[in-house]
Amino acid sequence: MATVVIMPKQGQSVESCIITEWNKKKGDKVTKGEILFAYETDKASFEEESDLDGFLLDLFYEVGDEVPVLTNVCVIGELGEPTDTFRPGGAVPKGESIPETAVVSEKPSIKSEESTNAVVASVVASGFVSPRAKNLAEKEGLSLEAVKGSGPKGRIIEEDVLSVLASTPKITPLAKIVAGQEQLQASATGSGLGGSVKAKDLTVPNPVYSNDFEIKKLTNIRKLIAKAMHNSLQNSAQLTHHLGADARRMLELRKKVKKANDGGYLVNITLNDMVCFAVVKALKKFPQANAHFLGDSVKYFNKIHLGVAVDTDRGLMVPVIRNADDLSIQGLSNQLKEVAASCRKGSVNPELLSSEAASFTISNLGNYGVEMFTPVINLPQVGILGVNTIVPRPKDLGDGVYAFVPFIGLSLTYDHQALDGGEATRFLKQIAIEIENLEFEL
């Protein structure tokens, strides 16, 4: 037997609901518990489930229709059963026998351009528009379709028309065509006459009410970095000490290198190369920093395998220079340049990127002017040195003479599980001493 589904009454004050979606079409098979349609009040949205099996014989309202509560919305039953007796008074009969156009013409459609005036008239007749609002809208050629009433019972008042007019951008004829054809949108004001929006002012829509963001899958390298970094902070007791080293010696050497380069010397030894060289020397004296912390044991390395952080288009990479302690500064410099270049090209040997491959890591942000940071350890290594920019700092040069001296900032992050503060500080100080007393032959 055909059973009618009515619009439920959701709350005392609700008089009607708007159908927002039909999940079934006329003639569809319906099983108990399936969602027939979704609807909303001014405050909340709901879904209506079927409480019986059968076929959706007829539906009396379309998406967007406002349906008074307790009114018949659709009919479920066996195919062939008549439904006309359930049709509510105000609804439009809908069936194959009645052409679509007829339906449209009977409804007070507000879609077609020609009918706009008729709509205004009918709305006015029903008293939903104030005369002032109506006059203003007519004068400005504004269709009341676009105006939301804020008066009692949704009555459109003058202020509503004014606010729509104020928020409607003035747009040039060309911009109008271009906006329509290329799905662009106009902002409130543009660069044209009197602030009108010109074609070149149109922008790709960024609808606030839908997605103003984009979700992208992580690249593999990003996934690996994320995992390693998170793992590092979860599974170690890391903290950072900051200390400055007098950079005068380094800058002096750098000048010499530049001069030698101008004279045809082939190795361009940079400040970073010098810091790496100094760190290798310091590590030789502090084997406890050249180690991996393995939980119940510590792996001390005899050789120094220096990891260097390299910023690439695909993300952070930390290739290792094996046996860095065997290299002269020229050799170190060449290798540093080589691995950085191969990382950027993407041709680096993956084995060199493993955090197990390095015994200690350096990350240099000095080029970017960073004055202090807390690098994150590549576990299972026990330390990482952050190298900062060179800044002038006052220094006591003796005999009460103070002068501004270039200092390079050093930020050592270490795993307190493996190293104590005193050891770490002494190691960091040793790096500073090595930097301040750097020697090499060109």
Next chain:
Amino acid sequence: MSTTFDLAIIGGGPAGYVAAERAGHKGLKVVLIEKSELGGVCLNEGCIPTKTLLYSAKLYDNALAGSKYGIETKEVTFDFSKMMARKQKVVKKLVGGVGLKMKEHHVEVIKSEAYIKGRSAAGIEILAGTTTVLATNLLICTGSEAFLPPIPGLGAPGDLILTNREILDLKQRPESLVIIGGGVIGLEFASFFNSLGTKVTIVEMLDEILTGMDREMSEMLRQVYAKKGIVFNLSAKVTEVKGNEVIFEKNGKKESVSGEKILVSVGRKANTTGFGLENLGVETYRGGIKVDEKMRTNVPNVFAAGDVTGFSLLAHTASREGEVVVNNLTGRADRMRYNAIPGVVYTNPEFSGVGLTEEAAKAQNIEYRVAKLPLAYAGRFIAENEGGIGLSKVLVGAKYGEILGVHILGNPSGEIIYGAAMAIEMEMTLKEMEEVVFPHPTVSEIFKETIFAF
């Protein structure tokens, strides 16, 4: 210490006096410093005096051509000194008018050289003669002057070598005139003196006159004047000036031409020195003061408008630029747009254009469609221009049909072209233009006819 002005303006030309007028009208306290006469080059030695003289020449032309229209005249003569005197009267009247406007809008005018001393917490300090002026904002409209190219033998302007300034003070018509530079200024003087019977020779470095205007019409106009007796030397580079003789290289050959007077009209250069611009650290670019679309310089509260910016050297550009400055100062967001600035050459026939030329569209890779019609399609043109030629050309965007450029050769195109400027400013397309009603019979109907030729 004197009071602080809201706006100090250096230079009383079309940028300065218009800005002063608008700012005064909006209630700002304005001081305008002008070393010479109000009105600038435009009123005193540019637009206005030349148009006055050209009108005399046109009347003379028309009188001579009267029989074509059924008017028989006896002997038609002209009085050069009377023409010059009338020009002086017109200029004086308009300059006086500007002065009255300044009074009306409570603009304080100081007739003196200006020198920017610098800025302090109190404002920008400008020395105007013996007075020190303090202002919150400064608008620089010091204009431009004729550029004299480094040609060997080319002396300073005076009795023989003339610029737009000296030529307007001639006591009598020269028998012959050599004009170096076939741009707008060169051509207008060529037109004037040609009408009065002077033997005019134009020496132009490029391969066509009126660079920047529609090329096809420039060529048509050149042929009109070639028939009237002007000698054109195109692609001719002046290598030396020897007394009255201008020596130039054309097609690899040396040629020369002599004239009683030599007019140099190869371009203009912005006036950016001598008034303390450096004391504020205002940046320049390609010889002019660098400005953004709101006419702001790199220095806060310092603006520039007019020829001193070094581009679009036109009085109407200058005025609009001045207005942009005032609008932004008085709370109305405004910006300068250069895509719909009309240009008019006051030859006979007049030649006007606004927006893109075909040449510019091609250079910028803008796809366009073009329609052309002879001016004979407009009834009034036929009625009033016996044997006259003319052409109208409209460029629209290939895809959407928006008006990109309109060019009209023929009288009185200068009075019509603003309509096209509006269409371009408003980004109207062919569809909208088709719905506009034009008065009949007018020459302006040619615009509508050309729209329907697409």
